[in-house]
Amino acid sequence: xxxxxxxxxxxxxxxxxxxxxxxxxxxEKYFDRIYYYLYRQTDDExxxxxxxxxxxxxxxxxxxxxxxxxxxxxxxLYKIASNEVRKHYRKSKGKxxxxxxxxxxxxxxxxxxxxxxxxxxNKLIDFMKDLPEDMLQVLVLRFYxxxxxxxxxxxxDITESGAKMRTYRALDKLRKKFKIKIKYDG
Amino acid sequence: xxxxxIRLRRHRMTARGIERFRNxxxxxxxxxxxxxxxxxxxxxxxxxxxLIVVMIIIFLSRWEERSQAKDPVNTSEVIEK
Numbered sequence: 001x002x003x004x005x006x007x008x009x010x011x012x013x014x015x016x017x018x019x020x021x022x023x024x025x026x027x028e029k030y031f032d033r034i035y036y037y038l039y040r041q042t043d044d045e046x047x048x049x050x051x052x053x054x055x056x057x058x059x060x061x062x063x064x065x066x067x068x069x070x071x072x073x074x075x076x077l078y079k080i081a082s083n084e085v086r087k088h089y090r091k092s093k094g095k096x097x098x099x100x101x102x103x104x105x106x107x108x109x110x111x112x113x114x115x116x117x118x119x120x121x122n123k124l125i126d127f128m129k130d131l132p133e134d135m136l137q138v139l140v141l142r143f144y145x146x147x148x149x150x151x152x153x154x155x156x157d158i159t160e161s162g163a164k165m166r167t168y169r170a171l172d173k174l175r176k177k178f179k180i181k182i183k184y185d186g
Numbered sequence: 187x188x189x190x191x192i193r194l195r196r197h198r199m200t201a202r203g204i205e206r207f208r209n210x211x212x213x214x215x216x217x218x219x220x221x222x223x224x225x226x227x228x229x230x231x232x233x234x235x236x237l238i239v240v241m242i243i244i245f246l247s248r249w250e251e252r253s254q255a256k257d258p259v260n261t262s263e264v265i266e267k
Contacts, residue, residue: 020217027210035204043193049207053216060217097191125192136190 001072009073013066020060027056030074034081037145041085043099051088055081075151078141082155096133104144120178127177135170142167 009026016023034055039048058080066076089096102121128136137156141147147155152163174180 020214024210027213028208031208032204035207045203045207049204052207053209053213056210056213057216057220060213061220095189095191097193099193099195101195101197103197121194125194128192129190131190133190 006072010068013063013073016060017064017066020063023060023063026073030077031056033074033145034077037078037140038081038085040099040140040144041097042088043097047088051081051084055084058084069154071151071154075147075154078145078147078151078155079157082137096136098128098136098140100128100144124174124178127174131170131173135166138163138166139170 012022012026016026031052035048035052038051038055039045042048042051055077059077062080066073105121105124131139134156138152141152141155142149149160149163149167152158152167153160156163158166
């Protein structure tokens with residue numbers, strides 16, 4: 001994101017603090033990203049739509065409290081969306097769902113000693129089922145949403161080193177089990 | 187049985203299905219409704235506080251009156267002392 005874009009966003013946010021209608025352009029800009037983020041964690045279009053609306057209502061309700069904290073504005077949106085997902089699963093007491101795209105898995109795997117067929121993908125899914133939820137959340141934010149560690153730390157309310165550690169631990173397990181190299185390792 | 191449920195999608199998500207959820211006017215309306223409810227709660231809370239303070243004042247003044255009635259001070263006795 002360029003300096004100019006950050007300045008523009010900042011000026012829209014300042015305007016939105018006194019006039020919520022001014023927030024419309026940021027809503028349009030970030031709606032898709034937040035919706036997909038919620039959809040990946042629910043696998044339910046209607047539910048993702050409801051959580052997305054609630055996320056933006058919460059954003060407007062709290063925009064006066066928003067301050068720049070060294071992370072992009074979008075990280076604040078992800079944080080509020082994460083809280084909405086957490087609230088939903090706490091209420092429903094259901095098992096957490098992660099919906100992942102097959103194409104994206106293949107994109108992420110840079111090198112592999114074995115050919116990635118259906119069977120390998122099923123094994124990977126079984127492996128992911130047993131990963132702790134916090135590790136999966138970090139992986140989703142890192143590889144699907146392409147957030148950096150500072151943003152992940154802010155979104156999940158953990159330290160930056162904690163976010164790095166969770167990612168590397170999960171990747172390490174993946175590497176050992178599947179003998180693969182994953183993009184964005186660094 | 188794992189800790190999480192992982193579902194695999196064969197196709198990439200497209201922007202087509204998502205359009206029906208995009209509605210800033212409804213978000214704005216819900217925000218205004220929330221603001222109104224918050225205001226009503228704040229005003230109600232303010233009146234409750236005022237009511238409690240008034241009740242405390244009434245209670246204290248009655249208690250004072252009652253304690254004075256129980257133990258009347260005789261002025262002539264005070265002067266003699």
